[in-house]
Amino acid sequence: MVENNEMELSEAEAEQYDRQIRLWGLESQKRLRAAKVLIIGMNGLGAEIAKNVILSGVKSVCLLDNEKLKEIDLYSQFLSPPDKIGENRAEASVQRAKALNPMVEITTETKSVDNLTDSYFTQFDVVCATGLKQEQLERINNACRDSNKKFLCGDVWGMYGYMFADLVDHEYSEEIVQHKALKRGPDDTEKTARETVSITVKRRAIYVPLQNALSVDWMNPEMRSRLRRGDPSYFVMKILLRFKDEYNRNPDPSKRKEDTAILLRMRDEIVKELSLPANFIVDALLQDVFGTVSGAAAVIGGVIGQEVVKAVSQREPPHNNMFFFNPLKCVGFVELYGQ
Amino acid sequence: MVARVAGVFNEQLTEAIANSKILVVGAGGIGCEILKNLVLTGFPSIEIIDLDTIDVSNLNRQFLFHKEHVGKSKAQVAKDSALSFNPNVNIIAHHDSVISNDYGVSYFKQFNIVMNALDNRVARNHVNRMCLAANVPLIETGTAGYAGQVELIKKGLTQCYECQPKAPQKSFPGCTIRNTPSEPIHCIVWAKHLFNQLFGEEDPDQDVSPDTADPEAAGDAGASALSAEGNTAGNVERKSTRSWAADTNYDAEKLFTKLFGDDIRYLLSMENLWKKRRPPTPLVWDNLPGKDDAPIQHSGLPDQRVWSVHECAQVFASSCSALQKDLKSRPEGDHLVWDKDERSAMDFVTACANIRAHIFNIPLKSRFEIKSMAGNIIPAIATANAIVAGLAVLRAQSILKGEIENCTSVYLRPKVNHRGQLFVPERTLTAANPKCYVCAPKPEVGLACNLKALTLKDLTSAFKEGLNMQAPDATVEGKGLVVLSSEPGETDHNNDKTLEQIGLNDGCALLVDDFLQNYEVRVRLQQEDEEKSWRLVTDADTPMPAPKEEEKSANGSNGGSSGNDPKPGPSRPKEDSESDMEIVEEDDDEPTMKPPKRRRTAMSDEVVELC
Numbered sequence: 006m007v008e009n010n011e012m013e014l015s016e017a018e019a020e021q022y023d024r025q026i027r028l029w030g031l032e033s034q035k036r037l038r039a040a041k042v043l044i045i046g047m048n049g050l051g052a053e054i055a056k057n058v059i060l061s062g063v064k065s066v067c068l069l070d071n072e073k074l075k076e077i078d079l080y081s082q083f084l085s086p087p088d089k090i091g092e093n094r095a096e097a098s099v100q101r102a103k104a105l106n107p108m109v110e111i112t113t114e115t116k117s118v119d120n121l122t123d124s125y126f127t128q129f130d131v132v133c134a135t136g137l138k139q140e141q142l143e144r145i146n147n148a149c150r151d152s153n154k155k156f157l158c159g160d161v162w163g164m165y166g167y168m169f170a171d172l173v174d175h176e177y178s179e180e181i182v183q184h185k186a187l188k189r190g191p192d193d194t195e196k197t198a199r200e201t202v203s204i205t206v207k208r209r210a211i212y213v214p215l216q217n218a219l220s221v222d223w224m225n226p227e228m229r230s231r232l233r234r235g236d237p238s239y240f241v242m243k244i245l246l247r248f249k250d251e252y253n254r255n256p257d258p259s260k261r262k263e264d265t266a267i268l269l270r271m272r273d274e275i276v277k278e279l280s281l282p283a284n285f286i287v288d289a290l291l292q293d294v295f296g297t298v299s300g301a302a303a304v305i306g307g308v309i310g311q312e313v314v315k316a317v318s319q320r321e322p323p324h325n326n327m328f329f330f331n332p333l334k335c336v337g338f339v340e341l342y343g344q
Numbered sequence: 345m346v347a348r349v350a351g352v353f354n355e356q357l358t359e360a361i362a363n364s365k366i367l368v369v370g371a372g373g374i375g376c377e378i379l380k381n382l383v384l385t386g387f388p389s390i391e392i393i394d395l396d397t398i399d400v401s402n403l404n405r406q407f408l409f410h411k412e413h414v415g416k417s418k419a420q421v422a423k424d425s426a427l428s429f430n431p432n433v434n435i436i437a438h439h440d441s442v443i444s445n446d447y448g449v450s451y452f453k454q455f456n457i458v459m460n461a462l463d464n465r466v467a468r469n470h471v472n473r474m475c476l477a478a479n480v481p482l483i484e485t486g487t488a489g490y491a492g493q494v495e496l497i498k499k500g501l502t503q504c505y506e507c508q509p510k511a512p513q514k515s516f517p518g519c520t521i522r523n524t525p526s527e528p529i530h531c532i533v534w535a536k537h538l539f540n541q542l543f544g545e546e547d548p549d550q551d552v553s554p555d556t557a558d559p560e561a562a563g564d565a566g567a568s569a570l571s572a573e574g575n576t577a578g579n580v581e582r583k584s585t586r587s588w589a590a591d592t593n594y595d596a597e598k599l600f601t602k603l604f605g606d607d608i609r610y611l612l613s614m615e616n617l618w619k620k621r622r623p624p625t626p627l628v629w630d631n632l633p634g635k636d637d638a639p640i641q642h643s644g645l646p647d648q649r650v651w652s653v654h655e656c657a658q659v660f661a662s663s664c665s666a667l668q669k670d671l672k673s674r675p676e677g678d679h680l681v682w683d684k685d686e687r688s689a690m691d692f693v694t695a696c697a698n699i700r701a702h703i704f705n706i707p708l709k710s711r712f713e714i715k716s717m718a719g720n721i722i723p724a725i726a727t728a729n730a731i732v733a734g735l736a737v738l739r740a741q742s743i744l745k746g747e748i749e750n751c752t753s754v755y756l757r758p759k760v761n762h763r764g765q766l767f768v769p770e771r772t773l774t775a776a777n778p779k780c781y782v783c784a785p786k787p788e789v790g791l792a793c794n795l796k797a798l799t800l801k802d803l804t805s806a807f808k809e810g811l812n813m814q815a816p817d818a819t820v821e822g823k824g825l826v827v828l829s830s831e832p833g834e835t836d837h838n839n840d841k842t843l844e845q846i847g848l849n850d851g852c853a854l855l856v857d858d859f860l861q862n863y864e865v866r867v868r869l870q871q872e873d874e875e876k877s878w879r880l881v882t883d884a885d886t887p888m889p890a891p892k893e894e895e896k897s898a899n900g901s902n903g904g905s906s907g908n909d910p911k912p913g914p915s916r917p918k919e920d921s922e923s924d925m926e927i928v929e930e931d932d933d934e935p936t937m938k939p940p941k942r943r944r945t946a947m948s949d950e951v952v953e954l955c
């Protein structure tokens with residue numbers, strides 16, 4: 006939990022954050038100012054998350070990445086200038102990250118997550134992971150969970166994207182707007198005006214770890230009834246995580262044909278394993294999963310950025326626990342898995 | 345870039361992007377994000393227009409701008425920043441208003457798609473018409489706080505931006521503002537009017553003195569006695585608040601005594617007003633509440649502390665003197681324009697609104713809260729802008745892919761709906777309103793007014809404000825007689841004549857057109873003796889008979905929209921509540937255009953009705 010340090014905001018902070026303080030209040034802004042955030046994976050999505058989190062005015066952001074900047078990153082990764090191809094992606098992003106908001110401390114880590122101990126991750130209040138394999142995600146998630154730290158992860162493949170959140174045991178306040186009839190006097194003849202009153206209520210949300218969400222039993226009747234709602238996005242994520250697991254990379258635009266064949270094969274496997282209806286995961290969904298499309302990264306990065314703000318500020322209900330963006334329908338929705 | 349890497353998109357889309365030309369209107373929160381996405385995706389040719397310069401309060405979301413850019417052109421800096429992401433893209437930046445002869449129909453025609461990232465209705469309406477005239481698809485975007493939306497507008501395929509009447513701007517009766525305020529906002533509106541009376545552009549509709557014509561005060565037993573007294577007080581008013589203030593050399597104590605003492609005593613003498621209300625309490629300059637209070641411990645932003653009445657009076661004095669000095673330093677005849685970001689102007693309104701609130705026993709507000717209300721600030725955050733801009737560019741890709749029929753409106757909800765949806769697409773495109781006075785094949789609209797009272801000058805402002813035209817020309821249908829010309833001087837000599845005097849009568853139709861917008865509408869004149877100003881009647885049929893009283897109160901005089909016309913709504917929400925979201929405005933800033941004057945939009949954000 007992020008402590009609200011009682012230091013007042015400076016005039017410069019009040020000025021720069023004015024438009025958001027008017028939305029989420031001074032308390033939230035103070036909590037943000039105390040928060041330390043780790044962002045893993047400086048791909049297009051990582052850059053979008055970093056931008057949103059840095060602009061919100063957190064205390065510090067650490068950019069973690071052990072990969073080198075490639076040309077294809079530049080189609081979505083705007084924090085690294087084109088002339089830094091070949092350099093470490095986190096280090097290539099520092100300068101622009103700092104320029105976004107000089108009031109936020111920016112640091113980097115260039116080791117692979119596999120070479121970092123659990124205690125490394127738990128020094129942060131919130132960890133956001135992108136571009137990792139399922140087992141890496143689960144390991145970091147569990148480490149955070151044991152220390153009661155917030156964990157989010159997500160990915161964008163082409164135009165498709167998802168987010169998962171484990172905020173462990175999360176307390177938050179929610180503003181509820183009520184409408185009240187308003188009378189000016191006992192014999193008020195004017196049309197009765199309506200006054201909106203907002204009250205703040207305290208709530209609590211309990212989360213489950215990623216491994217639960219990813220190992221849902223689809224034979225369970227409650228889960229099978231979900232299939233009737235008909236959005237296959239969860240399975241698209243499963244297919245893409247499996248691809249990454251088996252090939253140690255994401256689908257490659259330059260191998261579009263071969264990789265599409267692999268994806269379709271994996272789709273058929275999953276359909277069989279989980280006894281899903283035939284044609285449930287249409288081919289078209291697996292055709293827009295190459296590279297990182299900037300618009301989609303902005304969309305998913307926007308959602309994850311806002312969830313980080315909610316997690317830190319403990320204000321407004323956070324998504325529990327998965328968000329999917331289905332580009333074919335342009336729909337974005339939240340579903341709870343694994344509870 | 346991406347479009348040139350085979351395999352990210354299919355070949356057709358890759359090709360379409362490589363040959364596209366996009367116009368982005370607005371380089372604010374959404375505009376910066378759209379520009380980034382376009383440039384990264386590899387859209388090769390982009391123009392961006394914005395009139396604004398960069399302010400510190402933009403920096404929490406307009407991420408192409410940094411502190412060192414404050415005061416510079418948004419369009420230019422956005423271009424420079426975006427080029428650093430991808431120097432191979434061609435961007436043309438215009439530091440300019442989109443409402444200009446430089447951007448005519450042929451200018452718009454060169455683009456495959458126009459993307460709106462605007463913060464005001466006037467410019468949105470204008471771009472809507474330009475895109476209809478040029479037959480170019482328009483992607484319209486907006487956010488407010490956590491919420492937002494993306495909507496496609498295409499002639500012949502969807503509704504246009506003006507198909508559904510927009511909710512009229514919030515309005516308060518003039519007598520509530522001048523005589524019987526009951527909420528903080530009434531005092532804030534009064535304080536802004538006072539600012540204009542003393543330092544800004546004087547407007548007779550923004551009088552701040554007691555309104556003796558208040559219907560509630562009429563029939564008062566003591567009315568005749570009052571009016572004798574009223575005349576002397578009234579005569580002082582007639583002199584204009586400004587010249588009276590100038591005569592006292594803006595002496596704070598004298599101004600205070602008149603505004604918060606004498607005027608309040610005068611209101612008290614209108615006894616009918618206070619039979620069912622708690623009467624106001626006049627104040628005395630040297631004996632104000634809070635004078636001897638010890639300073640209290642305050643946590644929060646300094647602006648979030650509510651000042652005592654005594655402090656308000658001190659701020660009143662200091663801001664008055666600063667504003668007077670500012671006014672004096674300007675050339676003769678010049679005036680100040682109220683701006684929430686000008687310290688003295690904001691101080692003045694905070695102090696005056698709170699002093700008046702105290703007098704009327706209304707809760708006092710902090711400078712922070714009053715700034716929101718007076719400046720019409722819509723909160724804005726980076727994430728909502730990023731999401732809406734991302735969706736907008738994905739929609740642009742679909743259009744280029746030839747899938748325009750799938751580009752239904754998408755709403756970003758502040759919280760998920762009952763189906764767990766955060767981004768909610770409409771199921772189908774929304775068809776145009778066949779009665780729309782903008783996009784119908786033969787646009788037509790009624791104008792209800794009193795022909796004996798409405799002058800040609802008023803008619804011009806009805807066309808500009810009500811029909812959102814920039815330079816209207818009007819001829820009498822069937823006769824070809826030019827009533828109004830946009831050429832300077834041609835019809836100006838008739839400005840003060842009433843419509844009746846220039847030979848227009850009930851039922852007569854005008855053909856009104858705006859050359860720049862390539863827009864012509866047939867306007868039917870409807871005589872209404874009681875209409876004090878004018879009002880648009882958008883339903884082509886005569887309005888259905890409505891219950892008498894309701895019609896009266898609904899019509900009021902806050903025309904400009906036919907939201908009150910009792911008609912069966914053709915396209916109100918389907919089953920989901922999400923579709924009833926209002927079109928939201930993107931930014932907090934004042935409209936990029938100088939707001940139109942007179943009654944309807946006195947200060948661009950509130951409306952004053954005459955009693």
Ligand SMILES: [Zn+2]
Pocket residue numbers: 503504505506507508776777780781782783784
């Ligand atoms: Zn229309």
